[in-house]
Amino acid sequence: MIKIFENKQILLAVLAAILLRLLIIFLFLGHGDLDNGSGFVENLNSQQDPLGMPYPIFSHIFPYYFADLFKFLNFNFSQGLRILTLASEVLLVISIHRLKIIKLKYLIYFIALNPFLILYTGLQGQIDLWAIAFTLLAISEANKNRILRAAFLFSLACLIKPMVIISIFFFFNKNIKDNFNFLIIFSLTFIFPFLLTFNFYIILKNIFIIFSYMTASKNETHIAWFLTDFTNTYSLILIIFSIFFLKLYIKKTSDQFILILPIVLLMKGGLSSQYFSWLIPLLIFNYKLGIISSFIFSMNYILSYFLPFFKTGSLVNSNAFALNNNLIGNNMVLIPFDDVSFNILYQIFSNISLFLILANIIYFIYRGQKKNV
């Protein structure tokens, strides 16, 4: 894989992409996951009760606690978190490359030059890509019949972002012994970090929090999605049906996982913010359509930064796309829209995004069937 960097064009593109991300990280303030992350780490370090966190304790050590260790390099927590997100992009390249479906050259260009991923890493810094990358690694191991390794890697993905647990059904096959081994290793790896706390209360509270997050629907949804009420209420049932149909009609495990991500996104109405990153594997395999869609999604992503202001009227920095920066000065940022223009723009882009997701799903299935023929 490293040999590919002997090609100077690729090396330059990758260096430029890393530099661009680092520039955004260090010059612009961005969002970060400060509410959950920094509060948790500070509480943990000052021996305060660290509970009330939305993810398993494992994901708060990785990557949130590691982001705090960047202070030894004179980076603050927010910068550390986003540098780790950059590392998750690298893992995503490795995991998709291991599936041996697409050319490495294209894959590197796609990830390096994707406008959404540049903004996602530079401005926000989130953990979604880690979970997706570990699941894809698990799938590549399962394809090689290394069931135990697959179970371990998939368990890691679930410990980071419990939402990916829905794809556990894609790992099961007709071999009962394999399924049993998978479940045993998966359970042991998943439970071990909880057991290390030696505290029943922490385990129970985490399970409750994970479950409530999985069943609760996201608030921020696209404006004209007329089925939102229906999909939000019955999202769990619809997702189970989708898993059943994917298992029945889509052959490859990787394809099943790639398709369930946008389906969950649509059902749970989370078409904003970092959730666009769930679409990245789908976009990679859709080539030109995927690249063009990325540009529309990044427009929608930027608009979603302004959404809380126009919704609630509160000018919270983290939500208002604060561009106070070290380059121009910690000065004043304009809100570039009035209410009416923003609503029209957001409505247009969120609906185009919605139909682009559907178009990408259809195109992905169509391409897959064409190949099989």
Next chain:
Amino acid sequence: MFRCILIFYLLINVILFIKFDQFEYQAQYEDVKMLSKLPNKIYETKFIQSLNNFTIKKPKEKSWNKKLLPDLTQARFINYGTSLNFTLSEKKNYCVKTNKLVKISSMHQNYFELSSYYRKYYGSNRGLPQNNCFTNLEQTKIFVNFDVLNKNNFLKINDKYIDIKFNDTITVNPMNLFYTFIFIIFMFNYLLIFKNNKK
């Protein structure tokens, strides 16, 4: 690679164990209210009753005298753009209305509270009461942060509108920066992927 991930997993667990080992726990009876919703016949069984009052170990309560809002988060919300400073006289009722962050602190800044709106962000007890209304027991400082320019940005103290005029400010339109970024990235995508690498 798999070995590296395995070592990494163990390392995280070691950190987790060390960090969680530092807490002092106290035994408490947990009353499971959900169980009382069960039908009477089931609820009164010995098994359910034994579940109803089981002992758990809870971490000791937070010591609220410690700083709960991280320095970084404070810097994130307060130290950018322009912050207006006022001194509020003691023993008076105040109501501050603004859609930006308000920070009320003692004169030596060893104690502070933030706008009530921010309470939900951190689950912190550092939030002002609802509508940012409070009685000032001692002379305090008030910081109002204005880093976003918008016609809807306002400040009212006790329903008195405070007119704010900005001089010598550099205004940045974030969308212009974004359009430039999108154009450059699109050119890169066009030249490197669309033209050279069809598949």
